[in-house]
Amino acid sequence: MTAPAQPIQQPKARVAAWRPAFIRSVPLRLSVFLICFLWSVPTLGLLVTSVRDPKNITTSGWWTALLHPFEANQWTLSNYQTVIASDGMGNAFVNSLIVTIPSVAIPITIAAFAAYAFAWIPFRGRGILFTIVVALLVVPIQMSLIPILQIYSAGNLYGSYLGIWLAHTGFGLPLAIFLLYNFISQLPRDIFESAAIDGATHLQVFMRLVLPLSIPAIGAMAIFQFLWVWNDLLVALVFLGPGADVRVLPVALYNLIGSRGGSWHLLTAGAFITMIVPLIVFLLLQRAFVRGILAGSVKS
Amino acid sequence: MADIRTEVPGPSRFVLPILGLIALGLCVAGVLVLYDPQGGPNLLASIYDSLGNTSGATALRNGSGDQVIAKLLLAVIALLVGVGGIWLLFLLVGGAVGLLQAKWRDRILPWVFAGPALALLAVFLLYPAAGTIVRSFQNDKGQFTLANFAVMVEPEFTQILRNNAIWLIVGTGASVILGLIFAWLFDRVRREALAKTLVFLPLAISLVGASVIWTFVYAFQPAGQPQIGLLNAVLVGLGGKPISWLTTSPINVFCEIIIMIWLQTGFAMVVFSAAIKGVSGEVLEAARLDGATERQVFVRVIVPMIRGSIVTVSTTIAIVTLKIFDIVFATTGGRFNDDVVANRMFHEIFQFFEDGRGAALATLLFIAVLPVMYINLRNFRRQQVEG
Numbered sequence: 001m002t003a004p005a006q007p008i009q010q011p012k013a014r015v016a017a018w019r020p021a022f023i024r025s026v027p028l029r030l031s032v033f034l035i036c037f038l039w040s041v042p043t044l045g046l047l048v049t050s051v052r053d054p055k056n057i058t059t060s061g062w063w064t065a066l067l068h069p070f071e072a073n074q075w076t077l078s079n080y081q082t083v084i085a086s087d088g089m090g091n092a093f094v095n096s097l098i099v100t101i102p103s104v105a106i107p108i109t110i111a112a113f114a115a116y117a118f119a120w121i122p123f124r125g126r127g128i129l130f131t132i133v134v135a136l137l138v139v140p141i142q143m144s145l146i147p148i149l150q151i152y153s154a155g156n157l158y159g160s161y162l163g164i165w166l167a168h169t170g171f172g173l174p175l176a177i178f179l180l181y182n183f184i185s186q187l188p189r190d191i192f193e194s195a196a197i198d199g200a201t202h203l204q205v206f207m208r209l210v211l212p213l214s215i216p217a218i219g220a221m222a223i224f225q226f227l228w229v230w231n232d233l234l235v236a237l238v239f240l241g242p243g244a245d246v247r248v249l250p251v252a253l254y255n256l257i258g259s260r261g262g263s264w265h266l267l268t269a270g271a272f273i274t275m276i277v278p279l280i281v282f283l284l285l286q287r288a289f290v291r292g293i294l295a296g297s298v299k300s
Numbered sequence: 301m302a303d304i305r306t307e308v309p310g311p312s313r314f315v316l317p318i319l320g321l322i323a324l325g326l327c328v329a330g331v332l333v334l335y336d337p338q339g340g341p342n343l344l345a346s347i348y349d350s351l352g353n354t355s356g357a358t359a360l361r362n363g364s365g366d367q368v369i370a371k372l373l374l375a376v377i378a379l380l381v382g383v384g385g386i387w388l389l390f391l392l393v394g395g396a397v398g399l400l401q402a403k404w405r406d407r408i409l410p411w412v413f414a415g416p417a418l419a420l421l422a423v424f425l426l427y428p429a430a431g432t433i434v435r436s437f438q439n440d441k442g443q444f445t446l447a448n449f450a451v452m453v454e455p456e457f458t459q460i461l462r463n464n465a466i467w468l469i470v471g472t473g474a475s476v477i478l479g480l481i482f483a484w485l486f487d488r489v490r491r492e493a494l495a496k497t498l499v500f501l502p503l504a505i506s507l508v509g510a511s512v513i514w515t516f517v518y519a520f521q522p523a524g525q526p527q528i529g530l531l532n533a534v535l536v537g538l539g540g541k542p543i544s545w546l547t548t549s550p551i552n553v554f555c556e557i558i559i560m561i562w563l564q565t566g567f568a569m570v571v572f573s574a575a576i577k578g579v580s581g582e583v584l585e586a587a588r589l590d591g592a593t594e595r596q597v598f599v600r601v602i603v604p605m606i607r608g609s610i611v612t613v614s615t616t617i618a619i620v621t622l623k624i625f626d627i628v629f630a631t632t633g634g635r636f637n638d639d640v641v642a643n644r645m646f647h648e649i650f651q652f653f654e655d656g657r658g659a660a661l662a663t664l665l666f667i668a669v670l671p672v673m674y675i676n677l678r679n680f681r682r683q684q685v686e687g
Contacts, residue, residue, distance in 0.1 A: 025489075032489050035482060036498045039562070042513045043502070045530060049516065060526055061533050091371075098375045102382025109386045114417035123410035129418060134680045136425050138669045140623050142645055142662040144424060146655055147431035151423075161378060162334050170424025173417055202409055203394040231506030233626045234646075250508045254630055257512065264516060264528070271512040275505050282504035286497065293567065294574050 050268035051075050057264050079269040083256070087266060088244055089273050092252035096230060096277075098161055099240070099248050103168035103229045104222055110169065111176030112184075112218065116206050118177070119185035120192055130181070136174040144171070145238055152239060164240045171235065172225050179224075182295060183217035184210055220292025223285055230278055249274040320392050327385035330377045340374035341367065390416075429666070436659035448660035460639045461664075463553055464622065467640060471560045471621040476614050478561065479568025483576055484598050486569070496573065500566035507563070507626030514559045515631055518545035549637035556627050556638060564620065568613045575606035615672045622668055641665055 048062045053076050056065065065074055084090040117123070118130050148167065149158070157163030187210065195205045211218075233250040240246050242255060256270045282289065333339035341360045348357035359365030390412070397408050439445045451457055486495045502510060519529030523542055527533040532542040545555045579602055587601045603610070625642035628634050634643045641661050648658040 028485060029489055032485055032495055035485070036495050039499045039502070041530065042517050042562070043505075045516060046513045058528060061528050061530070063530070063533075094371055094375060098371075098378050102378055105383040106386050109390070110417045110420065113390055113412075114414040117410045117413035121410045121413065123414075126410075129414070131677065131680070132426075133421065134676055135673050136421060137676060138619055138673050139425055139429055140619075140642075140662065140665045140669060142623065142642055143432045143666050144428035145432075145645075145662070146435060146649065146659055147428035148424065149649075156335075160335060161374075162331065165382060166420070167424065170420045173421055174425070177417060201398050202413070203391070203398060206413075227504060231509075233506070233508050233629070234642075238646075250506050250626075253506075253508050253512065257508075257515075257630060264519075267512055268516065271509045274509050278504040278506070279501070282501065283497075286500070290570055290574075293570055 046268045046271055049264055050079055050272050051077065052079075052265065054079065054263075054265040058262075079265040080273070083266050083270045083273065087252075087256055087260070087270065088247075089249070089252055089256075089270050091244070092247055092249045093273065095246055096248040099164055099168075099236070100226060100229045102161075102165045103172070104225045106165060107169040107172040107176050107225060108180075108218060108221055111173055111180050111221075112211065112214065113206070114173075114177050115180035115184050116202075116210055118181050119187075120205075121202060133174055133177050133181075137178060139174075141171055141234065149238060158239065159241050159243060159246055161240075161246070164236065167235055167239050168225075168229050168232075172228065176221050176225065179221050179292065179295060180214065180217055183214055187213055216288065216291065217295065219285070219288045220295065223281065223289045224292055226281060227278055231274075317392070317395065320388060320395075323384070324388055324392060327381050327388060330381035330385070333377055334374065334381065340370040341365075343377075344370040344373055432659045432662050433666075435656060436663045438656060440656065445656075448656040451657065452660070452664070457644075459637060460634075460641055460644050463638060464624075464640050466553055467557055467560070467621045467624055468618060470554065471557045471564070471624075472614055472618045474557075474561045475564040475568050475617050476610065478565045479613065480572050480603065480610070482565065482569045483572035484602065487573065487576055496566075496569065499569055502563045503566045505563070507559075508630045510559050510563055511627050511630035514555075514562070515546065518555055520544040520546075546632050547636045552632065552636050552638045556631055557621075559627050559631075560621060560624065564617050568617065571609055571613050572606060575609040576602055579605050611675075615675060619669055619672060622665060 045062050048065055049057055052062065052065055053074050056074055068074075084093075118126060118133075152158040152163050157166070191209055192205065195209060200208075231250060232248075233254060236248045236251050237254075240248065240251070242251055247255070253267075253270050253274050256267055260266045333343050336342065341363070344366065345357040345360040348354070348360065356365055360367070360370060393412050394409070397405055397412055400408065436448050437444055437446070439447065452461065482499055486492045486499075489495065505513070516528075517530045518532075519527075520532055520542055521527055521529075523536075527536050527542055529545075531545065536542055543551070546552050583601060583605070584597055587597045592600065623642050624640055625646065628638060628640050628643040629646065632638055634640065634647075641664060645658045645661040648654045648661065
């Protein structure tokens, strides 16, 4: 580009002369503000309602509470106490932890080994097998429900933690293998060649080189899988069931809608309990999450 | 490149595998505890017994007592077994295969690495998919029939299919278009990161949670009573009559789709935002020099240049909206002419015990994603050839 600098500057300067930049950008900034406001208001309403005194909730809109925020007697945490204790949200929270952590760790471990094999160990049938993995990426979970349910009923896995870990592992694997393969296959070839010259085995290369180098991809995939499992309703409902002793947060919240339909003070508090962990994870690890999304969608 | 092998000193050559085997045994015991529905309380009861706390043990066995501690014990075992066990298995089997002769090792090792994943894919996706397709052509006695698909032309089901089509087109279209516009607008303001976070945040919320949030926005009280739902309050404030948004067909379908748009727009925006930043500044400057307005630059230059991202995001969101279940299930249950395929499938299986119809509905979803599968495979092949 050898274009002279002057013509580039001129049109801007001319406009700016009679309409200063900050006034020109007012409609833009106003619309951005409006969008952010619209996108946040529903969640704000939930949060405010969850800490309001129940008797005010049905008689006035939640926004009226914000008009006089310093009247301390309109705020309360009793809604949370009620849903955690008597509506079983506390128990469901523990269940969600028990279900989620292995359901994230197991598929990512299995997928990492598989992705390494697909990327760096030549074996017969590798190409066609990986093509099947790519094809399975979009197969709806609904295709699996009926046959797996039959297997689980026969094998006494219905309603067990073991059963739901395996189900989440199976359903999470295609994306996990695909994302980790995309990353691991792009690692520089030299490091594998020099490791082979040193006589390192595949297991050593995987443990000492590939895993440490793949932490960004593994982290992003872990966030995906965490959000998916923690927020999942369908798989938990079908394979773990609605029983009070095993139900996870989304199932418990769904039950709350059924049993406490009009009780907004409990529903909003319950909903916020289901959201709190993913929101924290998300806000802390937003960057890694975005990196994962971009690796998963832009490249392919 | 440093030598990455470790020199294993004599004794630990035997100690490590033995420790590994012991740990594996403990993991198997842990799995058995987890497999037993009463495993947690029973284990804690045995611990109490050995500590001499017989009354505590009896209470646990009768379903009362320290159930919370039993649950937490189960959680700890779950973590150790779930996270540690799988690593142990890979390391032990991988290590054992490493001791074999080179010829055998090279043949077996890839299957040690990829085998568990392939086996799970076969059990949880391939076999069930085939089973579901077969089941959709069978009646309850296992005989061949087309009846499960034949009912799909009845009004009850055509409405479901129509609703799914609306979800697919409106949900995907609006998320993608709004995502594009937001990415373009946010790109030019100073607090871009904050604005993006606010729009992106709903992606962390479960669909059930989002359904509660929006059911509250749509809350309805008869005219004359105070409106606690934001939308009706605004409507009444402007002089209108309150509407029961979620029970009035056909607007309820669109009200539910808005929940999905609220969730998915952030995803689209983030991908488009990155793509827009990848468009060369020189190209944009050239367009502006030619007298193009910002809007023209966006429509005529930016959008065509990030076409690839638009296709990927559209197909991703299309698949999510096609399978939509939670929102309809949690807001209305599909009882007000707003049912969709995945929700109906759930009710066919668990309420009407019509597995054949459920399988047929799943198969319809599968057929609908086939074009996306084709696009993905074609892109993947192309990538392999280039790379």
